[in-house]
Amino acid sequence: xxxxxxxxxxxxxxxxxxxxxxxxxxxxxxxxxxxxxxxxxxxxxxxxxxxxxxxxxxxxxxxxxxxxxxxxxxxxxxxxxxxxxxxxxxxxxxxxxxxxxxxxxxxxxxxxxxxxxxxxxxxxxxxxxxxxxxxxxxxxxxxxxxxxxxxxxxxxxxxxxxxxxxxxxxxxxxxxxxxxxxxxxxxxxxxxxxxxxxxxxxxxxxxxxxxxxxxxxxxxxxxxxxxxxxxxxxxxxxxxxxxxxxxxxxxxxxxxxxxxxxxxxxxxxxxxxxxxxxxxxxxxxxxxxxxxxxxxxxxxxxxxxxxxxxxxxxxxxxxxxxxxxxxxxxxxxxxxxxxxxxxxxxxxxxxxxxxxxxxxxxxxxxxxxxxxxxxxxxxxxxxxxxxxxxxxxxxxxxxxxxxxxxxxxxxxxxxxxxxxxxxxxxxxxxxxxxxxxxxxxxxxxxxxxxxxxxxxxxxxxx
Numbered sequence: 007x008x009x010x011x012x013x014x015x016x017x018x019x020x021x022x023x024x025x026x027x028x029x030x031x032x033x034x035x036x037x038x039x040x041x042x043x044x045x046x047x048x049x050x051x052x053x054x055x056x057x058x059x060x061x062x063x064x065x066x067x068x069x070x071x072x073x074x075x076x077x078x079x080x081x082x083x084x085x086x087x088x089x090x091x092x093x094x095x096x097x098x099x100x101x102x103x104x105x106x107x108x109x110x111x112x113x114x115x116x117x118x119x120x121x122x123x124x125x126x127x128x129x130x131x132x133x134x135x136x137x138x139x140x141x142x143x144x145x146x147x148x149x150x151x152x153x154x155x156x157x158x159x160x161x162x163x164x165x166x167x168x169x170x171x172x173x174x175x176x177x178x179x180x181x182x183x184x185x186x187x188x189x190x191x192x193x194x195x196x197x198x199x200x201x202x203x204x205x206x207x208x209x210x211x212x213x214x215x216x217x218x219x220x221x222x223x224x225x226x227x228x229x230x231x232x233x234x235x236x237x238x239x240x241x242x243x244x245x246x247x248x249x250x251x252x253x254x255x256x257x258x259x260x261x262x263x264x265x266x267x268x269x270x271x272x273x274x275x276x277x278x279x280x281x282x283x284x285x286x287x288x289x290x291x292x293x294x295x296x297x298x299x300x301x302x303x304x305x306x307x308x309x310x311x312x313x314x315x316x317x318x319x320x321x322x323x324x325x326x327x328x329x330x331x332x333x334x335x336x337x338x339x340x341x342x343x344x345x346x347x348x349x350x351x352x353x354x355x356x357x358x359x360x361x362x363x364x365x366x367x368x369x370x371x372x373x374x375x376x377x378x379x380x381x382x383x384x385x386x387x388x389x390x391x392x393x394x395x396x397x398x399x400x401x402x403x404x405x406x407x408x409x410x411x412x413x414x415x416x417x418x419x420x421x422x423x424x425x426x427x428x429x430x431x432x433x434x435x436x437x438x439x440x441x442x443x444x445x446x447x448x449x450x451x452x453x454x455x456x457x458x459x460x461x462x463x464x465x466x467x468x
Contacts, residue, residue, distance in 0.1 A: 068347025131301030157376025404432025
């Protein structure tokens with residue numbers, strides 16, 4: 007009789023509340039640094055005030071919680087119903103910075119970003135059933151080029167912060183001083199030491215600990231103030247369109263749609279990897295539900311003053327390490343994130359991280375983005391001249407706006423927005439050249455027959 011009783015799959019098992027809270031908090035720890043670092047980097051690059059940064063952090067955490075619940079719990083045809091944590095995609099950092107730096111001020115930058123994010127969310131939701139088929143148009147030679155370009159284009163921002171940031175140029179006039187470089191170098195060294203210890207948990211929170219340690223040293227030496235914490239409220243609610251109605255600019259929309267296409271590749275890989283880990287088959291319908299969740303979460307991100315969202319690969323790794331397969335653990339993590347997003351004072355502590363400390367950590371993070379791109383490119387056959395041309399020409403064109411600041415200034419505004427974004431130019435070039443060389447021709451790439459078959463690639467952690 008007992009053999010006939012249907013058993014609940016471990017993915018659908020509801021654990022006791024204490025275990026849900028404990029395992030959920032563990033997911034939050036693994037995810038937290040990746041969640042808060044994006045608003046910090048964007049705010050630093052586009053010149054937002056400390057008050058605006060505090061609000062962005064709270065909005066991001068709150069929306070991350072909602073997005074994770076949507077993906078793990080699911081409703082209707084939305085959400086893959088696996089233990090997958092949703093977080094703001096790091097892929098969006100460089101395009102958002104590029105959009106913001108072309109705006110009149112910080113608020114205008116946010117409104118342009120949110121217009122692109124909302125549109126990309128709607129497009130992703132509507133196109134979810136078909137996006138899985140479009141993945142073939144984003145092979146490693148394209149996604150690797152895009153990620154490499156993003157990492158390379160972000161590094162100058164990291165180095166600027168490491169030298170003291172914008173305030174050191176205009177206010178304190180000590181840009182590039184030994185003090186700033188020591189804080190940045192010390193933070194970077196501390197992060198490298200934590201990674202060198204090769205402890206899985208320490209590696210997952212190394213960036214967070216590096217930022218905390220660097221800020222603590224800066225505060226102890228009198229170079230960091232937490233005055234903003236005292237001025238922040240104890241409780242704060244994220245409201246839709248806090249900064250005003252979004253603006254919809256063609257350059258921002260194209261950039262965010264490209265970001266979502268890259269995250270489609272990530273989501274497909276993460277969903278299938280999670281399915282293998284928990285022992286549950288991931289079908290095409292499951293992929294469509296996962297992508298719809300990405301679209302809804304990204305739409306909510308633009309509405310609630312946050313960012314585009316996708317699956318967090320580091321939390322997929324945590325599922326493998328812990329062996330806890332219940333998706334309700336991620337639901338609990340989502341609730342914890344939403345609660346954390348209600349306390350501005352906690353966000354104010356994060357916002358107090360000095361630019362030089364942030365720059366030290368960002369050098370590692372942005373450099374790793376480029377490395378992930380190079381790793382992805384290693385899966386492409388670069389012995390084929392066509393693939394080599396795609397990479398070389400795309401990277402070269404991406405550097406045009408960076409090396410020639412006036413590039414495109416005589417073009418119409420929307421065209422200039424595209425021409426002034428190296429990331430957007432490089433990404434579009436890679437996509438178009440791949441279509442020309444590899445998709446629209448029936449001739450297989452030269453040397454393809456000589457390449458031995460390899461195992462499917464596992465998702466790379468962001």
